[in-house]
Amino acid sequence: MTAPSPVAAALPSLDGRTFVGVSNTGDGEVDDATVFTYHERDGLLWAEYAGGTITLGRLAGTRQGDVLDFRYVHVSQDGSTSSGHCRAELEQLPDGRLRSYETWQWESRPGAGRSVVEERR
Structure with missing residues (x-):
C-alpha cells in the first residue's frame, strides 16, 4: 500500500498538537x-487518546487540506472495545489554535453523532 500524495494544507500541521474534547452528541464517549x-506526515494522520471513560485509544487516517478522514478504536474503562x-473539518481560531468539527459513526455498534475537539491552550 502506498501513502496518499502530500497535500498542501491551508492550516498548520497537526503534528505534535494536543486537543481536548469540547462537545459531543449522540452516544459518544469523548x-x-x-x-x-x-501526529501528521505526508498526508497521513494518527493520534493517541485517553481520558474520561476512555482508557486507551488510537486513530489513523488521512488529511486532504482541512479535511480529516480516519478510523478510531478504543478501550473503555469497563474493558469494552469500540x-x-x-x-472532520478543521478551522483556525482567532488565537491561532485549531478546532475540529467531527461527524462520526460507530462501526462496532449502533450509533452516530457529532463532536468538537479543540487544541489545548
Whole structure:
C-alpha cells in the first residue's frame, strides 16, 4: 500500500498538537477529560487518546487540506472495545489554535453523532 500524495494544507500541521474534547452528541464517549495527541506526515494522520471513560485509544487516517478522514478504536474503562469512522473539518481560531468539527459513526455498534475537539491552550 502506498501513502496518499502530500497535500498542501491551508492550516498548520497537526503534528505534535494536543486537543481536548469540547462537545459531543449522540452516544459518544469523548468528553472534556479526553486528550488527543496528533501526529501528521505526508498526508497521513494518527493520534493517541485517553481520558474520561476512555482508557486507551488510537486513530489513523488521512488529511486532504482541512479535511480529516480516519478510523478510531478504543478501550473503555469497563474493558469494552469500540471502533468507528470519522470525518472532520478543521478551522483556525482567532488565537491561532485549531478546532475540529467531527461527524462520526460507530462501526462496532449502533450509533452516530457529532463532536468538537479543540487544541489545548
